[in-house]
Amino acid sequence: MFSTKGRYALRVMIDLAQQDSEAYIPLKDIAERQDISKKYLEIIVKELVKGGLVSGVSGKGGGYRLTRKPEEYSIGEIIELLEGSLAPVACLADGAKDCPREGVCKTLPMWTEFYLLERDFFYGKKLSDLVNEA
Template structure:
């Protein structure tokens, strides 16, 4: 399940992309448009900045903006930054890929197929696919 952190991060990214601006967008404005608590968004944008997918500036004229064009972001990278792995089961994550039951697990092919579907869906979906067209 995708948490509010992941869902709200995508909404923040869409909001920034829709502003189509080189200016920094104040978090207060994003919070108002998205109807999300500014305090909660502060936590999320901190992780987005630390992950290198947005930049922030403080002070007068400060706020946040995208580092790249909207078509250069995938939903998958945003979700994995906020949620960690999007694999459905632990044995398919990179850290746990040495499962001792790997050779005999009757469910592994199903989980692998599901993991591939989810990964391909989110990594082929661009941020620009979610943005209301304004000159992207």
């Protein structure tokens, strides 16, 4: 299950993609359009900036904008930045240590299949797909 943090991050990214790509959009405007607390969005946007998905400028005329075109973002990268690995079990996560039960684990093939389906689904969808559906 995805948290509100991950879901709201997608809403922020969609909102930014729908605006003038050159303009910095004030966070208060995004908060109003998305009906999300500005305080909560500050936490989310900070992570999006740290992850390089958006850039921000403070002061008059400041705000946030995408660092790339909407079609260059996968939904998977946005979700993983806010939620962490999509891997359903620890042994499939990036950087996981070799599992001593790998050779005898009867559930590993099922988890691997599920992980690949989920990963392919989210990494196959682009931000622009959601913008065009919205």
